[in-house]
Amino acid sequence: MKRQIKRDKQLDARIEAVKEFFTSSPTPSEPVQLGPGEKIVDMKKFISSHLKTVGYYNGLPLCIPYLKRLEVLKLLIQSKPETQ
Numbered sequence: 001m002k003r004q005i006k007r008d009k010q011l012d013a014r015i016e017a018v019k020e021f022f023t024s025s026p027t028p029s030e031p032v033q034l035g036p037g038e039k040i041v042d043m044k045k046f047i048s049s050h051l052k053t054v055g056y057y058n059g060l061p062l063c064i065p066y067l068k069r070l071e072v073l074k075l076l077i078q079s080k081p082e083t084q
Helices: 009-024 043-056 063-079
Strands: 032-035 038-040
Touching: 009 043, 009 063, 032 063, 043 063
Parallel strands: none
Antiparallel strands: 032 038
């Protein structure tokens, strides 16, 4: 018997916000330093795997660190000045 996991509506909104951002924004091609010891070198793989993880584990504490990393990356991308 599979255990039912109750989805968190607040997390749903946060997950949807990052999904929408990463599907509608260009992905940086250069590596990004999230924090000490957290350097993203394959941006597409990072985003894809993290979105899958937060979607699958929504409602469990396991998804929180993945969601936070996506939110930090989103803020870093938004705060980076665009070069023309």
